[in-house]
Amino acid sequence: MSSTLVSARVPDNLAKRLDDLAKTMHRSKSFLAAQAIEEFVDLQEYHVQAIKEGIAAVERGDVVSHEQAVAVLKSWGKRG
Numbered sequence: 151m152s153s154t155l156v157s158a159r160v161p162d163n164l165a166k167r168l169d170d171l172a173k174t175m176h177r178s179k180s181f182l183a184a185q186a187i188e189e190f191v192d193l194q195e196y197h198v199q200a201i202k203e204g205i206a207a208v209e210r211g212d213v214v215s216h217e218q219a220v221a222v223l224k225s226w227g228k229r230g
Contacts (some may be wrong), residue, residue: 154189 160168172179178213207213 153184158183 154219168179168182175182
């Protein structure tokens with residue numbers, strides 16, 4: 151897999167923590183930083199997609215009233 155150099159400034163204490171963790175895990179700082187960035191980007195993409203789907207649902211009129219939502223939430227945990 152090809153890669154691209156990305157440079158970022160981080161606070162000294164974070165750089166030290168990353169260095170310590172890399173040594174403990176026997177991994178490079180680059181590996182851990184790339185893993186962290188990938189997890190962050192994955193999560194942000196998921197959030198953005200969920201927001202877009204919510205906006206599309208509203209635009210289609212695929213919504214329930216506040217009262218309907220409260221009624222469903224109040225029913226949770228009740229039996230029968």
